[in-house]
Amino acid sequence: MRISRHRTPWLAAAVISASLTGVALAQDAAPDTETDTDTGTAPALKVELNSASPLDGACRLTFMATNGTGVDVDKLVLETVLLTTDGVVDRLTLFDLQALPANRPRVRQFDVSGLDCGSLGQVLINGIQTCDGEGLDPATCTDELDLSTRADIEVLG
Template sequence: MQSGQVIGQGIPLYRLRIGRLALDTAACLVLSLVLLVSAFAQDSAGPLATEPKASLKLQLNRLEPAPDACRITMLVDNSRGGALKSYRVDLFAFDTEGVAQKRVAVELGPLSPKKTTVKIFDFPGITCPKIGRVLLNDVLACEGGEAGREACLERTETESKAGIAFDR
């Protein structure tokens, strides 16, 4: 019998050990992959998947002429969110050519939890027919909720029923 061979098989012992090591390594890799995929699946099906996103919807509902201004009716849908003491937004009015014309900071709060409200404010110094688009530029204040100002901006959605674009 030669040294390093298994009795009756003629296969060197080191090759059997390397093959066994390769099988063990492959099994560990497969198990690791299964655990990794499982962890990602749990993250995507975590609390966010069961709870609806607490969005805050701003709807540019109506434009109407006012003396030396354009009066804006804004629907604030907080039906899926908590109470906010202050919710102050920075808005820009662009003319029909796409040029920024007027900027206004508007306090839309306080906002009651699980409630939709209507807020009315003016864009001074611009008439309604001159407005081609309104931009939610930023959220300046978001107080009373669990999240900060940046999170409020991220969860704010915009839409328009006023015949002009309203976006962020």
Template sequence: MQATPWNLGPLARAAAACLAMALIPSAGALAQETAPSAAPKAAPIKLQLNRLEPAGESCRTYLLVDNSQGTALKSLKVDLFAFDQEGVAQKRIAVELGPLPDKKTSVKIFDFTGISCPKIGRVLLNDVLACEGGEASRETCLERTETETKTSVPLDR
């Protein structure tokens, strides 16, 4: 006689039932898989190191601030570091990039004083010091910020 679920002993039937239950996804698991994901990701704030040019003993910096997909911000203050070609931090600067109108791109110009452009090997967005407007906070603005460069000097996060 061949073993089937109907003629198995009680222990074998219990094991078969456990195996069957393990293979059937629970309603909770199905609900979890079909539940909508967390809130949609906020529109990015894109910072592009667009140009570096000599300005006496300093390096004039053109930073493109793209808020073309986001809402207006009263303030966006960032902490930037300029590193030399060997990767050693040379200059730190806090730059106010706001106000940023909604759905607008703008250019902000500032100088890294006391360091010439050829000595800059990398610029680091170290932190967001302030971010005000709408639902914005310092932490959410840092998460939303993306960096890129048009120069030979990288702009990193």
């Protein structure tokens, strides 16, 4: 078979293009080493503000907590600051999330009397007052705390 000189550059370009496409596909299929070699540095104690519901004279804050530390937490108490939509501190309070077994989600509700849910703009986790559990380093509760929200209220920490 004879290849004319006019088609050789096109054929060479097609072969190079196919080779590069194969390399790109192989790279896309390769595992993300940052994710796959993660050794637990990602936050593992997740606390999510799931909802804020008005009650008669109160606001019910519902939290979903998931303990991914691998160690049971016997007691977790969060020092919490509730701020208005204007950024003014409404109150400082403690939320006792109680026991959080390892790798099991738990829902905790707190009825905050005298609080209008519509005026709540932010929930600040100011610190950890209590973090107890057998074999649990108390710093874990601070270092691995991952805060999120599903409500229209910002959660900070």
